[in-house]
Amino acid sequence: MIRQERMTVVSQREIAKDIFEMTLQGQIVQEMSPGQFVHIRVSDLLEPLLRRPISIANIQKEAEEFTIIYRAQGRGTKVLSQKQVGDEVDVLGPLGNGFPVEEAREGETALLVGGGIGVPPLYELSKQLNAKGVRTIHVLGFQTEEVAFYEEEFTKLGETYYVTDDGSKGFKGFVTDLLNELNPDFNIFYSCGPLPMLRALASMYEEKKGYLSLEERMGCGIGACFACICKTEEGQEKDYVKICSDGPVFEKGVVKL
Amino acid sequence: MIRQERMTVVSQREIAKDIFEMTLQGQIVQEMSPGQFVHIRVSDLLEPLLRRPISIANIQKEAEEFTIIYRAQGRGTKVLSQKQVGDEVDVLGPLGNGFPVEEAREGETALLVGGGIGVPPLYELSKQLNAKGVRTIHVLGFQTEEVAFYEEEFTKLGETYYVTDDGSKGFKGFVTDLLNELNPDFNIFYSCGPLPMLRALASMYEEKKGYLSLEERMGCGIGACFACICKTEEGQEKDYVKICSDGPVFEKGVVKL
Amino acid sequence: MNRLDIQLPGLQLKNPIMPASGCFGFGREYAGLYDLSKLGAIMIKATTVEPRLGNPTPRVAETPAGMLNAIGLQNPGLEKVMAEELPWLERFDVPIIANVAGTTPEDYVEVARRISTAPNVKALELNISCPNVKQGGITFGTDPVIARELVEQVKAVSQVPVYVKLSPNVTNIVEMAQAVEIGGADGITMINTLLGMRLDEKTGKPVIANVTGGLSGPAVKPIALRMVYEVYKAVDIPIIGMGGISCVQDVIDFMSAGASAVAVGTMNFIDPFICPNIIDALPAKLDELGVKHIKEIIGRSHR
């Protein structure tokens, strides 16, 4: 169930240039699953006004804590990055439908492809896949080394490749370039990142089962305002889906990319 | 000179119901005098937007600290009351022309009459008067005991009388009622508080030299926007004064009350 | 004693608080959060004869204390609203106000004729003020003669009272209000959004794919309040006020200016529980103001 909760900041640190990792404590953690997101009110004042959608990156149910990783670039995320341990944050969540962990079976291999601030939700996904005995390969794209993060964390869980636009870390180029070279063997892929990346992946692995997490500007985050519409491919039951409540994760082939 | 400074909160406490005492540290303290005010931006965000004018209640030049006492009632002052020690606050000041301490001479007696949140600036005034050997009598009006403050502080400096609307502390009634009974002997009076009180005082002590501190809603606080105009009595050089830059303290008889 | 009930043409409101059209879908999402029967009424999303997919995305953008939207009247169309959405809403004890939109007068008439027969639709809200569609919408809302004629035509077919939703994007809001009153409107709802724009910081191009969008949220409240105040003085039909309501005090403000009830739009997105929270907070507010029934507040600015 979707709930609104004032959660407490347990930790906040800058883990890469303008990239913050924040851990929040509260009850709604119990209902979270990988690929879902929360809608965060960064200030109790009326400006910035709208909530910010941020993916769930790490869930720790026993501690009632979850972690987000976000880029403090615009006005709202900058305000968020100024919160201190002990401050309260108004969180609406968990929202949307996440990555289907159940679609990968024990012993199979899952390819996880992330780009920039699309990388965070893949971490919890990888944790849960590994927990059920799915092997994971991580291919993570960033602009430069400066803004890359979580190398240690991902490496612990499986084979991990970094790709940067300028080659400052790992492979130079696009994640799809690396994938072409690597030609990994896998049963299913999950991805979150910029649209061009998702598009390239979807056409590259047309034959494979795959799940893609999309982004759009949001109003309500719960399906009421029709802000985050995405048209579907021919032959789907509905003409459109709402990214916030039908997604943000869709099976490849459902939405027009 | 008027300056804008990010000052640091050194202490903040609730000293009566919804009445906060906040001490700020910074360089502009050096230029402050009693009866002047500061214009405070309560948030770096765009809402609440306008600065709040608050009187200077206590100046400690050696420590580079000054104190304000304010009622957290509206939106902006409530935000201010949530600031914690170590937070920074954007202060414009010192502003306006304060109480002329020099008009009272050593050995003379000054009557200080305050009402509600008009009481704070009288504290620094009393300190400075006492420092130069002027005897002070304090008559302080509040709605109820709950919202009264600084009894100890004022009592240390001179004879102090409290007046409340409901008699819950000190004399019951208006400050002017008490003054009628008390009939104090003094050379000069200084006052800050609600307009009806200032009006009553001005007519009660028509013969005496007196200084009154006025309030008006402000925009700029420095004399540029013409928000805080007050008409003057006949015979004055100008038709109007600006409370922020010509005042907030005026000699009795200058402005139309 | 119910201190909050309000009677308006066609509407027996338990309380004067309702979600504004387009900010609450057809209620399904919020029904997962709280009991919709708590609301005074529900203004459902604009309905047109045919289903509409609306404008391309991005459709929303943030502005200082406000937001822009250019949804473009996306809705499943009259048939589906009649067959699925309205019957589903019958489970709640709450009157529905159907927001009616179209491209031509015939569209409006057709939607009004049909939708006004739904058992839980107690009133229509003629949307002559949507700034986000090329045809219809706002053009009906900026010309008093066209507006009056449209109201007359819709009144002729509607089975329930007709409220007209005014656009703030006009030189003279009073003239528009008087025109729809003459046309036979039973009430006025106001205001719809103000036309605005945001640019992408890097490219300088409009953020909203439709170039401009409708501005709503707290930023517009002073404008909405002024317009309600002016219209209250000039017409004899009741006003449902909206535009930036974000707290119980804002409700008091709109009713003081002359609104008989209010709608909350944008703030549902920021605080999904805002409507029930405001309803719960109203009695204490009335105590504070020394008022027995909320009706006593209506129009007090003018007294």
Next chain:
Amino acid sequence: MNRLDIQLPGLQLKNPIMPASGCFGFGREYAGLYDLSKLGAIMIKATTVEPRLGNPTPRVAETPAGMLNAIGLQNPGLEKVMAEELPWLERFDVPIIANVAGTTPEDYVEVARRISTAPNVKALELNISCPNVKQGGITFGTDPVIARELVEQVKAVSQVPVYVKLSPNVTNIVEMAQAVEIGGADGITMINTLLGMRLDEKTGKPVIANVTGGLSGPAVKPIALRMVYEVYKAVDIPIIGMGGISCVQDVIDFMSAGASAVAVGTMNFIDPFICPNIIDALPAKLDELGVKHIKEIIGRSHR
């Protein structure tokens, strides 16, 4: 190389940043804070033939991300402005834009004729959009025919180029802009304030003694930006844009939408150093955008 200079009719601007009329007095107060020669220009407070005391107080009220004002064109009158304020401003190396107001066309003509002869007045800004005075002001700003005629009369007597300040309180801003262009305006300044209101929480009565006030500040920026965007497409004279500018990005936004220069109003009250701060921040912003001269930004939303 100066990357910020802008040439406009009558105005050689070092940079496109100037304080907006009424938000900077005649410069004296801000001159105590920084060197006014740093500014691109100064738009001085509205000047009328006779001295004016303006409206009763309260004259300002806060709103979400904005403020209302109803100063009512208080000013010392033409004689004193000519004799004291303008000569005093001559010590700064900065062009003055004189804001001209009045009750009748004759008033406007009289002020324009005289004030345009002051040596540092390089342009006039015809204020046909003040919402806070009963007569004149906004009535000239909402009727295109009356506006055009007034511009023609003022142009006939002015020694310097005439900019016309448009009111946003109209159905069709483009029509107004085109009318003043036909009337001979050399440029347009926009926007003035939007008519709004705030009520006292306890009494429900208007906070502003004049009942309504003009809304300004960040809240109105999306509306102002949309209007600049629309007018830029429709006229060939330059625009000085304003309405809610609060940071260097806002300047880029207004110029992207089509303004050749901008004015900062309300935010001077919140951050008295905002104009010089923005000027200092502009070069780095241009670097970020990969632009050599700020001129290249003008109108880029349309390209």
